[in-house]
């Protein structure tokens with residue numbers, strides 16, 4: 001029986017040897033997948049992908065990841081850069097959203113700018129003097 005277990009161990013593909021040992025790697029050194037900001041190709045197996053995991057509660061990008069193909073765990077050495085990149089893109093997105101809502105406001109005739117000047121009554125513009 002022991003002999004059998006041993007031969008089964010040898011049947012495991014070579015890349016499985018690395019399974020339990022996380023490998024430190026830079027995310028920006030990996031080849032990105034088309035149409036994704038964070039998904040990258042796994043450098044350890046032919047068709048694997050590293051998706052980039054997030055904390056379930058905070059949605060923060062996690063330092064540790066795992067290939068969906070071969071299961072190889074990795075630790076991103078450039079996690080701070082990754083999080084900063086996401087923070088910047090979220091700021092840009094918010095700016096774009098604000099501009100969009102401002103544009104919508106303008107087309108609807110809504111004044112969104114806040115000033116310290118006294119507000120002009122709506123009828124004063126059209127009423128004859």
Ligand SMILES: [Zn+2]
Pocket residue numbers: 042043044045046047048049067068069070071072
């Ligand atoms: Zn892989």
